[in-house]
Amino acid sequence: MSYQHQKIAETAQLLKKRLAELEDKSRILRSVELRALFDELKTLPPEERSGFGQEVNALRQELQGLVDASRDEAEQPPPIDITAPFGVNSPQPQLLSTEQGSRHPLMTELEQILDIFYRMGFTAVESREIDNDFNMFSTLNFPEGHPARDDYDTFVTVQKDKEGKPLIAPAHTSTMQNRVLKQLKTNLKKGEPIAAVIPGRVFRNEDLDARHEHTFYQLEGIYVDKGVNAGHLIATLKTFLQEYYSKELDVMTQPFYFPFTEPSFEFALSCPFCDKKGCHICSQTGWIELLGCGMIHPNVLKAADIDPAEYTGFAWGGGIERLVMMKYGIEDIRHFESGKLDFLRQFS
Ligand SMILES: [Zn+2]
Numbered sequence: 001m002s003y004q005h006q007k008i009a010e011t012a013q014l015l016k017k018r019l020a021e022l023e024d025k026s027r028i029l030r031s032v033e034l035r036a037l038f039d040e041l042k043t044l045p046p047e048e049r050s051g052f053g054q055e056v057n058a059l060r061q062e063l064q065g066l067v068d069a070s071r072d073e074a075e076q077p078p079p080i081d082i083t084a085p086f087g088v089n090s091p092q093p094q095l096l097s098t099e100q101g102s103r104h105p106l107m108t109e110l111e112q113i114l115d116i117f118y119r120m121g122f123t124a125v126e127s128r129e130i131d132n133d134f135n136m137f138s139t140l141n142f143p144e145g146h147p148a149r150d151d152y153d154t155f156v157t158v159q160k161d162k163e164g165k166p167l168i169a170p171a172h173t174s175t176m177q178n179r180v181l182k183q184l185k186t187n188l189k190k191g192e193p194i195a196a197v198i199p200g201r202v203f204r205n206e207d208l209d210a211r212h213e214h215t216f217y218q219l220e221g222i223y224v225d226k227g228v229n230a231g232h233l234i235a236t237l238k239t240f241l242q243e244y245y246s247k248e249l250d251v252m253t254q255p256f257y258f259p260f261t262e263p264s265f266e267f268a269l270s271c272p273f274c275d276k277k278g279c280h281i282c283s284q285t286g287w288i289e290l291l292g293c294g295m296i297h298p299n300v301l302k303a304a305d306i307d308p309a310e311y312t313g314f315a316w317g318g319g320i321e322r323l324v325m326m327k328y329g330i331e332d333i334r335h336f337e338s339g340k341l342d343f344l345r346q347f348s
Pocket of ligand 1: 271272273274275276277278279280281282283284286287
């Protein structure tokens with residue numbers, strides 16, 4: 001009983017603290033923490049139920065009292081100065097004090113992700129938010145008019161590049177592959193690999209829902225050296241994911257098609273929530289498809305003046321939100337760009 005008593009006391013403390021910050025105070029009565037206490041009540045043996053129930057009800061009544069009190073206070077109209085100029089009597093907008101600012105959860109997570117790759121010997125290069133057709137398609141083995149271009153439906157500007165083609169809001173971080181391969185090519189001459197991760201914001205013309213956003217973050221990775229094969233690719237991604245989720249995981253690849261990798265794979269990991277038993281996060285399959293990857297196509301290496309007969313490499317690209325959503329059980333990708341303070345405060 002003392003364990004349960006302590007649990008109620010801790011919840012009470014947490015909820016009262018949050019109550020002070022909430023704009024709509026009545027939300028505290030619908031909070032998951034309070035509901036969890038009532039749910040727990042149902043699971044208790046009958047002899048423990050009444051004591052626990054009384055305590056939970058007392059807490060609920062106390063919170064209700066606090067909510068009512070704050071409502072009475074809020075309903076007291078402020079005195080109106082009828083002689084004041086326009087604007088003085090209007091309500092002031094609710095603003096946050098600068099002391100309450102915090103980092104966006106995506107940036108915090110991205111730092112952790114990059115840190116894992118730094119420890120694995122990768123360097124990071126930032127992507128860009130506007131690019132040309134050459135980098136977005138041509139260097140990645142998408143010939144002009146190729147149907148695969150349709151899969152990257154994105155936004156273009158009215159401004160044209162040197163070749164008279166519109167500039168593009170990149171639909172994937174692979175738009176940086178050619179630049180990074182050229183920039184780090186000198187590593188190969190020194191007998192060192194090209195190992196880079198490329199985080200960046202990408203844009204797609206999507207129908208928005210809980211899993212699709214028009215703007216999101218991707219993490220690209222490329223690795224080139226002599227004798228690199230698909231085993232290195234799978235081991236690298238598996239090591240990263242196990243580190244990020246702090247958990248032993250199984251991984252699985254399935255054949256896929258991308259113009260810039262050959263062979264190409266869809267990469268799935270065993271569901272970290274249910275360990276392959278099946279749950280609502282993995283749609284009862286036990287597996288979660290996470291990203292696209294493959295061995296860099298010889299034409300992509302050639303476009304960067306790297307001899308595919310001498311060097312091989314792998315590349316991958318995946319959404320960062322997806323990784324973070326899985327880590328914290330976030331149900332809707334749109335929360336990230338929504339600016340909702342209730343969402344953001346959970347991470348501060
Ligand atoms: Zn699952």
